[in-house]
Amino acid sequence: MAKFKWLLIGVVVALGTYGYFAATQLRLESTPPPLQLRQRVLYVTTPSQTYELVVEVAETPEQQMRGLMYRTELAEDHGMVFLFPRATDVGFWMKNTKIPLSIAFFDQNGRIVRILDMDPCTLPPEESDRCPVYAPGLAYVGALEVNQGWFAARGVKEGDSISFGPWK
Known part of the structure; x- marks a missing residue:
């Protein structure tokens, strides 16, 4: 017994x-459900052309922390814009982000100050704190994430500008 x-x-x-x-x-x-974010038209202007995007707006700390995590695709002329109440120099990481992205950091005048390409972090969940951080190395008030290569394919460079259109 x-x-x-x-x-x-x-x-x-x-x-x-x-x-x-x-x-x-x-x-x-x-995979948590996607956040319901407000959408807005955003314009990226180079010396020769203006491009229109539809972006989700990440305004709150929760929205900014989640970003494009868990997404498996992003439409061609869509993106996500992160807006901060004051200038910051904090970096972005690709934890739980499944698609390669490009990011443009911009200043209070909408001038693009840095563009970086970011690759998905493929580390296992228990090691995801080691995912690389993509930092611009200077202060900015907003950041625009799009599919990787979007800026390069259109000739968008540092010094070009970002402006906002109507809410969707």
């Missing part, structure tokens, strides 16, 4: 441990 009791306790502990790790893994792999 004592052997049966210890066997039963062992089975319960094993099942509990398995359940805990299975639930933890499921939580790490689960």
Whole structure:
């Protein structure tokens, strides 16, 4: 009877441990629903042309932290713009971001001060704190994320400008 009791306790502990790790893994792999963000028209102007994008606007800290995480695609002339109440120099990372992106940091006048390409972080969830940080190295008040290569394909460079159109 004592052997049966210890066997039963062992089975319960094993099942509990398995359940805990299975639930933890499921939580790490689960994809939260996309945030519902306001959309706005945004213009990127070069010396020779103006391009129109539809962007989701990340205004709150929660929206900015989530960004384009978990998305598997981004329409060609769409993006996400991050707006900050004051100048910052904080970097962006690609944790849980599945698509390669380009980012343009801009100043209070809408002038693009830095453009960077960012690749998805492919580290496992338990190592995602080691994902690279993409920082512009100077102060900015906003950042525009688009599909990687969007700026280069259109000849958009540092010094070009970003302005806002109507809300969608």
